[in-house]
Amino acid sequence: MTSDVIDLPDVDDAWAWAAACEERGWGDGLPTVPPTEERVAAMLAATPTAVDLGPLPPRGVTPTPRSVAANAVMAGCRPADMPVLLAALAAVQDEAYNLHGTLATTHPCAPMVMVSGPARAALGFNAGGNCLGQGTRANAVVGRALSLVLLHVGGATPGVLDRSTQGSPAKYTFCFAESDESPWPSSAVRRGFGAEQSVVSVMAAEPPHNVNDHGSTTGAEILLTIAGTMAQPGSNNVYVRGPHLLLLGPEHAATLHRDGWTPDSIRAHLWEHARIPVDHVSDGNRRQFVEWGVEPDGDAYTVSDAPGNLHIAVAGGAGKHSAWIPSFGGTELVSRVVPG
Amino acid sequence: MRIVDPTSGATSEDTTVAAAAGTTPAGAVSGLRRGSSAALRAALCGLSNSKPGAHDLLDAIGRRLADEHGLGPNGLEAKPSAAVGADPALLDHLAAQYRLAVVAIGD
Amino acid sequence: MRSILVVTSSFLPLVTAQAKARRADPRLVVVDHPIGGLSPAEFAGRSDAAYAGVVAELRSMGELAP
Known part of the structure; x- marks a missing residue:
């Protein structure tokens, strides 16, 4: 087997390392940690369970534990983050996720990672205030490491194999955890996993679309605002269909729960009320929708092809905000238990 | 500094199999020798990536090849979705039905 | 089954990289990007260029008379 060790004799500080990365097309543009043999070995020493990984499109190369660990080091991961990263990597390799399509598309989708269960607290994933933003190491580095593996091993180089028209900030990192403050069982538990299991769920997603509703005082009113946000x-x-995620802020979730709403009834209500009026869609786009087999239901289009495609979770801190996260469409929300 | 190559991995021998529009190797035979059953197969198939532009382009090319060069009969197929690769079964079906393919990737 | 690949210029790097990864050597006809969202006159120009390229490839393959 060819050695995977590269000797960089002239690289002896952070600036030279950054230049070496840029020269080779490595990294996401932000500084990375050099994946020295010692750091990679430390990362692997904390990886108790092997995960079966296949070839990563579009390049068709299968990552090794060492190359995954090297990318984890570059992203700033701690050794304890490796099982979560491996679970996320296995999840995006599920055929239903459609990794090739999601990496090569012109759409701005990024590999969203949602962490559920004990790993949230154990590794310090943020499910509270600013959980979709900066400031928490676990959120930042695990999402980033996944993107780096797909870039370096998968070969999803922006402008070459990653054909995204505009990309999105989520392509740097897109990772958060489900809140313990949810009034309902977590989405992972509702999807059949045990509460004692740490679960990673991935979806090729757009960045979050904010739902600001400070004025509503009932669950029904909040759902009206959410439906309007989704109906774009x-x-x-709208035409590729597929999954989307409603990430309720805990205060919106509490109001909905107080008024008797459940994830299932929220899903059913939004299916009926998040509708896109036909006259909000151009003639040309209507023809395109028809070619994809999508016709309006009466005088409006549905936002996907079935109520069950709307996933619901709770995350965030104080405040009257939620988020709707549309997807690439040709993908699924795929979950894997964190090994180890 | 000695580092572990972050791009390293194992190369799969299976990657020569074309699975998506745009990756069909020119001259690939798919188990059929050229001319072995040409009389039973249509001449040319357009395969689009399901974007409207690609479909329209292939439609125009197919019609002109028939009108100006008598090349036909010609067909027009598409991946089920631009978001996913072509099903290998679709490619096998096309290989059995047609002698030539023009594949379009347009946006 | 022999094939010709028509690709817009913006997607040529993707196609080239994919072909390399799959050790394929496709016959390529490259046309200006985009194809979608064009006026009929603009589309006709793309269509003419693609047609001419396909005809040239078919001739080189011996499928059409020179």
């Missing part, structure tokens, strides 16, 4: 004609979900 420019998402892939």
Whole structure:
């Protein structure tokens, strides 16, 4: 087997390392940690369970534990983060996720990672305030490491194999955890996993679309605002269909729960009320929708092809905000138990 | 500094199999020798990536090849979705039905 | 089954990289990007260029008379 060790004799500080990465097309543009043999060995020493990985499109190369660990080091991961990263990597390799399509598309989707269960607290994933933003190491580095593996081993180089028209900030990192403050069982538990299991769920997703509702005082009113936010004609979900995620802030979730709403009834209500009026869609786009087999239901389009494609989770801190996260469409929300 | 190559991995021998529009190797035979059953197969198939532009382009090319060069009969197929690769079964079906393919990737 | 690949210029790097990864050597006809969203006159120009390229490839393959 060819050695995977590269000797960089002239690289002896952070600036030279950054230049070496840039020269080779490595990294996401932000500084990375050099994946020295010692750091990679330390990362692997904390990886108790092997995960079966296949070839990563579009390049068709199968990552090794060492190359995954090297990318984890570059992203700033701690050794304890490796099982979560491996679970996320296995999840995006599920055929239903459609990794090739999600990496090569012009759509701005990024590999969203949602962490559920004990790993949240054990590794310090943020499910509270600013959980979709900066400031928490676990969120930042695990999402980033996944993107780096797909870039370096998969070969999803922006402008070459990654053909995204505009990309999105989520392509740097897109990782958060489900909140313990949810009034309902977590989405992972509702999807059949045990509460004692740490679960990673991935979806090729757009960045979050904010739902600001400070004025509503009932669950029904909040759902009206959410339905209006979802009913926009420019998402892939309208005609490619597929999954999307409603990430309720805990205060919106509490109001909904107080008024008797459940994830199932929220899903059913939004299916009926998040509708895109036909006259909000251009004639040309209507023809395109028809070619994809999508016709309006009466005088409006649905936002996807079935109520069950709307996934619901709770995350965030204090405040009257939620988020709707549309997807690439040709993908699924795929979950894997964190090994180890 | 000695580092572990972050791009390293094992190369799969299976990667020569074309699975998506745009990756069909020119001259690939798919188990059929050229001319072995040409009389039973249509001449040319357009395969689009399901974007409207690609479909329209292939439609125009197919019609002109028939009108100006008598090349036909010609067909027009598409991946089920631009978001996913072509099903190998679709490619096998096309290989059995047609002698030539024009594949379009347009946006 | 022999094939010709028509690709817009913006997607040529993707196609080239994919072909390399799959050790394929496709016959390529490259046309200006984009194809979608064009006026009929603009589309006709793309269509003419693609057609001419396909005809040239078919001739080189011996499928059409020179």
